[in-house]
Amino acid sequence: xxxxxxxxxxxxxxxxxxxxxxxxxxxxxxxxxxxxxxxxxxxxxxxxxxxxxxxxxxxxxxxxxxxxxxxxxxxxxxxxxxxxxxxxxxxxxxxxxxxxxxxxxxxxxxxxxxxxxxxxxxxxxxxxxxxxxxxxxxxxxxxxxxxxxxxxxxxxxxxxxxxxxxxxxxxxxxxxxxxxxxxxxxxxxxxxxxxxxxxxxxxxxxxxxxxxxxxxxxxxxxxxxxxxxxxxxxxxxxxxxxxxxxxxxxxxxxxxxxxxxxxxxxxxxxxxxxxxxxxxxxxxxxxxxxxxxxxxxxxxxxxxxxxxxxxxxxxxxxxxxxxxxxxxxxxxxxxxxxxxxxxxxxxxxxxxxxxxxxxxxxxxxxxxxxxxxxxxxxxxxxxxxxxxxxxxxxxxxxxxxxxxxxxxxxxxxxx
Amino acid sequence: xxxxxxxxxxxxxxxxxxxxxxxxxxxxxxxxxxxxxxxxxxxxxxxxxxxxxxxxxxxxxxxxxxxxxxxxxxxxxxxxxxxxxxxxxxxxxxxxxxxxxxxxxxxxxxxxxxxxxxxxxxxxxxxxxxxxxxxxxxxxxxxxxxxxxxxxxxxxxxxxxxxxxxxxxxxxxxxxxxxxxxxxxxxxxxxxxxxxxxxxxxxxxxxxxxxxxxxxxxxxxxxxxxxxxxxxxxxxxxxxxxxxxxxxxxxxxxxxxxxxxxxxxxxxxxxxxxxxxxxxxxxxxxxxxxxxxxxxxxxxxxxxxxxxxxxxxxxxxxxxxxxxxxxxxxxxxxxxxxxxxxxxxxxxxxxxxxxxxxxxxxxxxxxxxxxxxxxxxxxxxxxxxxxxxxxxxxxxxxxxxxxxxxxxxxxxxxx
Numbered sequence: 001x002x003x004x005x006x007x008x009x010x011x012x013x014x015x016x017x018x019x020x021x022x023x024x025x026x027x028x029x030x031x032x033x034x035x036x037x038x039x040x041x042x043x044x045x046x047x048x049x050x051x052x053x054x055x056x057x058x059x060x061x062x063x064x065x066x067x068x069x070x071x072x073x074x075x076x077x078x079x080x081x082x083x084x085x086x087x088x089x090x091x092x093x094x095x096x097x098x099x100x101x102x103x104x105x106x107x108x109x110x111x112x113x114x115x116x117x118x119x120x121x122x123x124x125x126x127x128x129x130x131x132x133x134x135x136x137x138x139x140x141x142x143x144x145x146x147x148x149x150x151x152x153x154x155x156x157x158x159x160x161x162x163x164x165x166x167x168x169x170x171x172x173x174x175x176x177x178x179x180x181x182x183x184x185x186x187x188x189x190x191x192x193x194x195x196x197x198x199x200x201x202x203x204x205x206x207x208x209x210x211x212x213x214x215x216x217x218x219x220x221x222x223x224x225x226x227x228x229x230x231x232x233x234x235x236x237x238x239x240x241x242x243x244x245x246x247x248x249x250x251x252x253x254x255x256x257x258x259x260x261x262x263x264x265x266x267x268x269x270x271x272x273x274x275x276x277x278x279x280x281x282x283x284x285x286x287x288x289x290x291x292x293x294x295x296x297x298x299x300x301x302x303x304x305x306x307x308x309x310x311x312x313x314x315x316x317x318x319x320x321x322x323x324x325x326x327x328x329x330x331x332x333x334x335x336x337x338x339x340x341x342x343x344x345x346x347x348x349x350x351x352x353x354x355x356x357x358x359x360x361x362x363x364x365x366x367x368x369x370x371x372x373x374x375x376x377x378x379x380x381x382x383x384x385x386x387x388x389x390x391x392x393x394x395x396x397x398x399x400x401x402x403x404x405x406x407x408x409x410x411x412x413x414x415x
Numbered sequence: 416x417x418x419x420x421x422x423x424x425x426x427x428x429x430x431x432x433x434x435x436x437x438x439x440x441x442x443x444x445x446x447x448x449x450x451x452x453x454x455x456x457x458x459x460x461x462x463x464x465x466x467x468x469x470x471x472x473x474x475x476x477x478x479x480x481x482x483x484x485x486x487x488x489x490x491x492x493x494x495x496x497x498x499x500x501x502x503x504x505x506x507x508x509x510x511x512x513x514x515x516x517x518x519x520x521x522x523x524x525x526x527x528x529x530x531x532x533x534x535x536x537x538x539x540x541x542x543x544x545x546x547x548x549x550x551x552x553x554x555x556x557x558x559x560x561x562x563x564x565x566x567x568x569x570x571x572x573x574x575x576x577x578x579x580x581x582x583x584x585x586x587x588x589x590x591x592x593x594x595x596x597x598x599x600x601x602x603x604x605x606x607x608x609x610x611x612x613x614x615x616x617x618x619x620x621x622x623x624x625x626x627x628x629x630x631x632x633x634x635x636x637x638x639x640x641x642x643x644x645x646x647x648x649x650x651x652x653x654x655x656x657x658x659x660x661x662x663x664x665x666x667x668x669x670x671x672x673x674x675x676x677x678x679x680x681x682x683x684x685x686x687x688x689x690x691x692x693x694x695x696x697x698x699x700x701x702x703x704x705x706x707x708x709x710x711x712x713x714x715x716x717x718x719x720x721x722x723x724x725x726x727x728x729x730x731x732x733x734x735x736x737x738x739x740x741x742x743x744x745x746x747x748x749x750x751x752x753x754x755x756x757x758x759x760x761x762x763x764x765x766x767x768x769x770x771x772x773x774x775x776x777x778x779x780x781x782x783x784x785x786x787x788x789x790x791x792x793x794x795x796x797x798x799x800x801x802x803x804x805x806x807x808x809x810x811x812x813x814x815x816x817x818x819x820x821x822x823x824x825x826x827x828x829x830x
Contacts, residue, residue, distance in 0.1 A: 006483055007670045007671075007676070009480050009483075010480075010666060010667055013480075013663060014660070017656075017663065018660050018663075018664070062476075065421065065424050068424075068425060069425075069428070072425075238705070241432075245429070245432065245433050248428060248429035248433075249429055249433070251429075252422070255425070261425060284702040284705075286699075287700070287701075287702050287703050288706055290655050290699075366421075
């Protein structure tokens, strides 16, 4: 890269990875998601002399690329947990939870920043970042609490899955409007239609074309023959390189179509999720993500300027409270048919924004739609909701236990 | 990077990975190592208009980094297959095979290029590149032929393991002399001593310090307790991030000490090989390597200038014949106690240079010790020995079968 020796670059990679993993591990020991630790590591590196020591001030280009690769593979993995066939099974309540949990936070974020400085693009991106629910973190909290089989848990996971897809569509629309920037109603409708078309097209093609290819391949391969000496081993098409190619290809296609690359990666993951039984690649993506994803979060941290953040901390706290309240109320309303205590649990379960809110904000930052300090606000909001959610969720589950004891997890929840 | 948008960079990554994998797959279908295909993909991209189309002429820096990461993780994996405890078990014959198989090719390559243009550094690097035997490719050929249990196979694998370690030491010495460049006998001795010291030190520390850390960790972890609700899952220290950190750390340490980064990576792999039972990370490195390693070989291909190669093709053929003959004779001599036919098999089994010869040449290229066209010669020699070895090996095994039929693999080798 720009004048840095390869040895220096390797030292940067080593140091950043080491710090991210150590910080992640420390956070996990204290029961906080390792993502938080990795972002903190980035913030510390980015705002101290370490930044100069590691020559990161000279060229961050490499880490931008590693971060992009990391987030693309991460969203592919999220997509892998979102098979289209599951989506259809989710049911009315979860759908209602997801839809209300998207609309309310979006409107709140959008309205707040329209009121503050009346910039459409900025308000749109903040709204979109408020929409996200991190399936990963939600599922993790639930499995950590050993309440996976509770009805509330299934509703939360189902709603989070739909939320992911809706979030991608919202992002696509926001990016379209932001790039077009005219903001006329017709434009918004057209851009939205294009975004939805892309998503629907990929899902349809991925569910029709891919199974065909698979059948063809299975036929050509034929039944296993006894190996002959001197023969080379017949090479089965390993799913991993294929999955990487599809993931990178769809990411490029999405960004070529003016959408975010991660939307393509997410859809690629959704398509592969349909073939999990025949082409398992979850386990293979895990190590790749373990290596690459920390570079995304550390890069996020590097982009956070503490000095500029100090000026906007009040705004950040307000946005965080708004983020918690709107998800809680929106999703709670969606689940009101389940009764007050259960609706409470579902609402809280949808609160953590995790990585997705940050990813959306980082796209806004790259597009110039939001400023450094607004980016820092979203990072703060995402981290805060993620840290606070497990505590709230534990409280909500306990509260329900105390009032009716029907959840079947009493014995594990009481001390 | 230098003015390239992140979308363009992602397209480059996608295109290079796609072409490498397709070319690798085509080669494997024809019974040739996929490495050959990946290098070919790089040569084709590097010598056609594709290079400009993909804007690779603007900045190759990223692919240099990905290639370096790939080769570091690759050498870690090779090290993983080289536990120190195995080394001690290898026995006299395999040691003799390895030592003679290092000395003869080195002297041949060194003498040839000293005779041609009397440049010490150049001749040293060519000699070092002649030394390598690719454990991976040798083992692959043997397992493809289903003769893993034959005595010859075990000698070959054992010798290849020792050859790897010797190759790293030779590389370290060559780099030291080349950097110092005074060439006095005392200098050579000192540099060699330093290189050997580093290797020995890492092996000793890795076999004493690491087991201690492991025991400490096992104690602290204690017996598994029944999980309590609200408690977070106790996080077991996953071996993968730890392995990556040690691998990158030792690589940096090695290059800091003036050795090649890959020597550190290889030693890190050797250390982890000792703990394969408790800290398995082979399977986790496999997907990472599947993603990153192709970038190394494609980068090698990109560095090959066909125009400059055309001028030196005669030299390349001579060096290749020399490479085959010296390994064959050297290793055959080492194995002469096994009888003529078996010595023949062992000699041929050690012929393929695979990636290691190329890696050494690429270090020489980076250090400015060898020219573009010399690099192309070594790539040609490595590829040619790798392509030719399986055919020769099949012939040698059949020849032995025909003459005595004692190898126990008659039924699988005859048609």
